[in-house]
Amino acid sequence: LTMESELRKALRQNEFEPHFQPIFRLGDSTIVGYEALIRWNHPQRGLLKPSDFVRIAEDSGLIEAIDWRMFELSCRLLAEKGPAEPFITFNVSALHLRHVDFDTRILKMLERTGLQPSRLVTEVTEGALLDNPESVRATLERLRISGVGAALDDFGTGYSSLSYLHSLPLRMLKIDRAFVHELDKDGSTNSTTVVAAILALAHALNIQVIAEGIETQEQFDTLLRMGCEMGQGYLLGRPCPVDHWL
Ligand code: G
Ligand code: G
Ligand code: MN
Ligand code: NA
Numbered sequence: 001l002t003m004e005s006e007l008r009k010a011l012r013q014n015e016f017e018p019h020f021q022p023i024f025r026l027g028d029s030t031i032v033g034y035e036a037l038i039r040w041n042h043p044q045r046g047l048l049k050p051s052d053f054v055r056i057a058e059d060s061g062l063i064e065a066i067d068w069r070m071f072e073l074s075c076r077l078l079a080e081k082g083p084a085e086p087f088i089t090f091n092v093s094a095l096h097l098r099h100v101d102f103d104t105r106i107l108k109m110l111e112r113t114g115l116q117p118s119r120l121v122t123e124v125t126e127g128a129l130l131d132n133p134e135s136v137r138a139t140l141e142r143l144r145i146s147g148v149g150a151a152l153d154d155f156g157t158g159y160s161s162l163s164y165l166h167s168l169p170l171r172m173l174k175i176d177r178a179f180v181h182e183l184d185k186d187g188s189t190n191s192t193t194v195v196a197a198i199l200a201l202a203h204a205l206n207i208q209v210i211a212e213g214i215e216t217q218e219q220f221d222t223l224l225r226m227g228c229e230m231g232q233g234y235l236l237g238r239p240c241p242v243d244h245w246l
Contacts, residue, residue, distance in 0.1 A: 004060040006042075007053065015041045016066055018074040019239040020246075023089070023210060023232045026224040033087040033121070035232060036074040037239045038066070064095060072109050074242075079115040081246040089121040089151060094128040100135070103142045110148075117147030121171060124150060126158025129168075137168055144169040151210065156198065166205055173202050177213020177233070184218035192222070199227055 001009070010016060020034035040048040057063040071090055078088050096102050110117050122143065129136050140150045149171035152164065156176045165173070175198055182191030195211075202209045211223045214233030223231055 003056045004062070007057055007060065007062050010040060011062070011065055011069065016070055017041055018070050018242060020242050021232055021239040022237040022245060023230055024236050026220065026228060026231050031086060032230060033089060034245065036070065036088055036090040038070045058095070067096065072113060075109060075113040075115040075120065077242045077246065078119065079113050087119045087121050089123050091153065092122045092124055092128070094131055097124065097128055097136050097139060098131065103139050106143060106148060107146055121149035121151050123153040123174070125153045126164060129164060141169045156194065165201065170207050172208045172210055174210045174212050180211050180213045180219055183222050184216055196226055
C-alpha cells in the first residue's frame with residue numbers, strides 16, 4: 001500500500017485519535033484546558049505522531065478530512081465526558097483558514113457535538129496568517145462573536161508578531177517553548193527579558209498567556225513569578241489518550 005492509500009484506509013477505519021495534553025493554571029496547578037494533538041493508531045507500526053504522516057496527508061489533500069475527524073472527536077469526547085470548565089484547543093492550519101466557510105463549519109460541528117462554543121480555542125500560527133491576514137482576521141472575528149476563542153501558537157518564532165497581536169481577536173497567546181527552555185540557563189537574561197516583554201504586551205492587550213514546553217520546576221517557578229497565567233509541558237503532563245484525563 002502507498003502511504004496515501006493507507007491514510008484513506010485509516011480514515012475509513014477510524015485509526016486517528018486525539019491525545020490531550022493538559023494546560024494548567026500556574027497559580028493553583030489546576031487543569032483548565034487541553035491541547036488536542038493528533039495520533040495515528042497504525043495497525044502494524046503502532047502509535048504515529050504528526051511528524052510521521054501530516055506532511056504526506058497535506059500533500060495528498062487528505063489532511064482536511066483527517067483534521068475534521070479529529071476536531072469533532074475531540075469536541076465530542078470533551079462534551080460527553082468532561083466537567084463543565086476545561087477548554088479544548090486544536091491546531092488549525094492555513095489550509096482550513098483559506099476556506100470562507102471555516103467558521104460556519106466549526107459552529108455546525110459544535111452544535112452536533114453539544115460542546116459550548118466558549119470551550120473551544122483554535123490555535124493558529126503566524127505562518128497561517130501570511131496568505132491573507134485580513135480574511136483570517138475576519139474569520140476569527142466571526143468565531144469570536146459566536147464565543148469561540150483563538151490563540152496565537154508558537155509565538156515569537158514567526159514573522160511579524162507585533163502587528164498581528166493588536167489586529168487579531170485573540171483570547172490567548174502561546175509563548176514558544178524555545179523561550180521557555182532558555183529560562184533556567186545561566187546568563188539567560190535575554191530570554192527572561194523577551195518573556196517579560198511578551199507578558200506585558202499581551203496583558204496590556206487583554207490576552208491571556210500560555211507558556212509551552214515547561215520541563216523543569218525552575219521554569220515553572222520563574223513563569224509563575226513573572227505573571228504568566230497558564231502553561232503546559234512535560235513537567236505538568238505529556239500528551240496522553242483522552243481516557244487518561246477524562
Ligand atoms: O503532537 P506533537 O508533539 O508531535 O505535535 C507536533 C506538531 O503537529 C505540532 O506542531 C502541531 O501543530 C501538529 N499537530 C498536532 N495535532 C495536529 C492536528 O490535529 N492536525 C494538524 N494538521 N497538525 C497537528
Ligand atoms: O506546534 P505545537 O506547539 O502545537 O506543538 C506541540 C508539540 O509540543 C507537540 O508535539 C507536543 O508533544 C510537544 N510538547 C509538549 N510539551 C512539550 C515539552 O515540555 N517539551 C517538548 N520538547 N515538547 C513538548
Ligand atoms: Mn499548538
Ligand atoms: Na506551539
